[in-house]
Amino acid sequence: MTMTRFESIGVYLPEQEVTTRELIDSMDTEPMFDLEKLTGVKSRRWRAPHEDCHSLALEAIERCLVNSRYEADEIDVIICTSITRFKDGLKFVLEPCLSSYLKKRLGMREDALNFDITNACAGMFTGVHVLDQMIKSGVVRNGLIVSGECITPISETALKEINNPVDEQFASLTVGDSGAAVLMDQSPSDDEGVEFLELLTLSQFSDFCYGMPSDKNPGVAMYTKAMEIHATVIQRLPQTLGHFAEKYQVSGADFAHVIPHQTSERAIRSALALCSESLGDIPNICVSLDRYGNTSSTSHFVVLNDHIQQGHIQPGQRILMLVLASGIVLGVASVRIGNLTGAH
């Protein structure tokens, strides 16, 4: 079966930077821990007043299409994977779905498919998995996965509501706004493509993190049992990664980089250190959360784009992507990167 590939990507980050110090200084209740030191998040991008999920997604798509050889009317499916789905302020849209608005705005063909996928921070990778399967089965030739993630409203709620030094809303202060898009098609060669991709939902832990409207203030809140999630992942990641390493006959040394979901640098490094027994040498760990925070469903593509821009990731390199999301969703992907941001 032929591989699919990432044909091009596009990332948009709002201009305004907000530091962790600024956030902590504006709170009545100081955390019991040094949030910046614990998570590694120094700063994050914050949406402008006129920006929402829809506009962040459009900005990302525009950048992606500049990097792509495809025009909007050549795209067979658009999948929008935002968690928050805000359009026109704090309105979260249910019907029509965000991809419907985006499809029309882009002038895509009327017979092109569109749907939204909701799967917490695994949203974009769920889209990648779905599109990979759809291209392989022949139902579409290509497709666009996008997420405009206007997630800082949960930080605004946390700033108002945290009243306990170990409050479940502290993780809400680590997030940042972004938009990311990836266009996928069938790979023209063995030199680039999604080599394998597996995602699984360990549903016993589905109540460890809830994002929902606040019951105290207008707005949306996220309640995270961060310690429980970390403990659950630490206990299962080595086993899960070991299983995939064996199944696909790979080890850490086969990869130039690993891009984990961007939760906390300390948590990422301690979790991956435990995986050395099953994975061998751990490849270079890519993080961008110091500047962009946890951008939720877009995180892997924000990091990928950032490290390509900085010249750390080069075309032809093989990257191990690790997915972690509420659900709990765990996932692993091996992707050989082509020229994603240059003109085709």
Next chain:
Amino acid sequence: MGSMIKATALVTDNGFSAIDNATRAGLDCLQQAGIQPQQVGLLINAGVYRDDNIMEPSIASLIQRNMNMGLDFAADSPNQVTFSFDVVNGACGFLNAVTIADAFLRNGSVEYALIVCGDAHPSKTDHPEFPYVAVGAAALLHLSTAAADANKGFGPFAYRSNESDCLSHISTYGDLAQFGHQGRAQGQFQFSNQYVEEFRRLNVALINEFLAQHEQPRVDFLLGSDLEAGYCHSVCASSDLKRQPTRAMELFEHFNGDTHTAAPIAAFHQLQREVANPSGLSLLFHAVGSGDASACALYRS
């Protein structure tokens, strides 16, 4: 060879939680099929409305947990895992989910895919403003390898949205700034005056295009969206299906309202009650809804 429906289930008297209704429908469906939850590799929730307006985790993961499905990773059976997520596209969500599940099944990525649907007001109450009937529905799909099933199952599929410069005739959302601290229990539902007419126009256009493209296949039953009393019949009567004795499956009066994302499963379920042996029938599933968008798929049982 396309994906086949191994079993369906419909829950109509189970209260007003979308999660509870989908969970019960999912469990009933597996029981009918004689399949254990652990055998389901893919679970997709295609309902639009979310209990308490939960944005994360996926509603599917909560249904998965309630079904005791894929609770944890087991080192001794590492391939027995479930992956779940939500697909959202108004009334077309079920047929989009079938398109996705069909790809996973054809590629041999999973053996069984369970799709659950159904909507309820986010407050989990019988809210007077909620425009749909609260039901739970489930369909279990698999790929049959039996030679007799070679020409059976789903396919081909078709999909179309209205013109790019036309707005959606349904708009539903939650305005958190306006809801105050009641955001978990509220929603706003706006329907244009012409939505039924506009949906019928799109629905009929897609069906005509589909029939022409596939050399006017035989269609015994039209199953799916029934927006008001007589809607599905009117789609049959005003489309090229009128040239053949296609029967429209009436749902609206039976369920006393629009079953929305659950309509295609509800119609198939109803068909099984009315037709003793549906084997050999040619069915056209259809859906139309916000966007505006319409989907259809042929199914040979």
